[in-house]
Amino acid sequence: MEAGSLVRAMFEFLPSVSEELPLFPGDVIEVLSVVDEFWLLGNKDGVTGQFPSTFVEEVTIPSTKPGDRLYVCINDFSSAQPGHLSLKRGDVVVGESGGTAAFGESWQRGSNAWGIRGLFPTSCVTELNLSCRSRQLSERSAQAQASELPPYALGQARALMNLHAQLNEELDFREGDLIIITGLPEPGWFEGELEGRRGHFPEGFVELLGPLRSPQEPADFQQFTSEDSGVVEDKSVEEEVFLTEEEDQKDIFPGGRGRRPLRSGSV
Known part of the structure; x- marks a missing residue:
């Protein structure tokens, strides 16, 4: 993580001193600088302040075209x-x-x-x-990704954990493997390629290494008109969740994620 990175709050953080920045789950913050191992300086909605790095996760900035x-x-x-x-x-x-x-x-x-x-x-x-710094980081990431991947690739991801395929159409891999994303078969799933093998796998098992290129627009989207654009009442959508054992956070920060880190010199 560096200056210009974009992060999203995972936990609520209430300041105890004036130089700290309040956070609520889902807030998006631009990192201005790294203060130390546990603290970041960032800007949210025009307000600048410090917040714990263990309360946030890095966000992929999607690629944009002129006018977007x-x-x-x-x-x-x-x-x-x-x-x-x-x-x-x-x-x-x-x-x-x-x-x-x-x-x-x-x-x-x-x-x-x-x-x-x-x-x-x-x-x-x-x-x-976003600041110019954030946009430069996004463009640099997209250019590096585009220069290394085959033309049919949508992007690249790193495996966060091992996955053993249960069906022939699924892709198995080990933690740390770099997988080329080749398709988006359905919500919550990627199609990918690894060492000449192709298959589907859940998106929760990997982290994207940059924004994905847009796949071909689906036909049903092209048929959508303004007459269909009535606001749909919010409904909970069932999704298959793949539960894995949570990684122990005690080595990252005493007390785990979501706890206030001590400042330098604190007892």
Whole structure:
């Protein structure tokens, strides 16, 4: 993590001194500098302050084209309607240039960090204004990724844990393996390639090494019109969750993640 990185709060953090920055789950913060092993200096909504690095996770900044805008989700939007893009608080999305022209000002067309495209209400997002440093980091990451990957690749990911395939169409791998992402077969799953083998695997078993390129737009999205863009009532969508044993955080920071770290000189 470095200056210009974008991070998302995983836990609530309430300041005890004036130089600290309050955090709530889903807040997106731009890192201005690394204070020490446990503390970062960042900016959130124009307010600058320090916060514990163990309270946040790094966010992939999606690639943008001229005219595109970056947004961060401030209210969950869940929809099973074809052509809609479900979002959770803290998601960073790209709003495509001219993406509201055909659907009115209430809806925006765009894509998330995984390259999935769709419509989402403008009321559930706010524009994200990044510094030049953050944009340079994003562009450098995208250029490095594009120069190393084959033309059919959408991106690359690193395995966070071992996965043993249960079906022929699934891909097995070991922790630390670098996997080329070749497709997005369904929500929650990637299609990838490793050492000449291809298969599907859950997205929760890997971390992306950069923003994904956008796959081909699905046909049902092209058929979506403004007449279909009524706001859908929020519904909980069942997703298969792959539970794994939580990594012990005590070595990272005394008391684990989500606890206030001690400052230098504190007793």
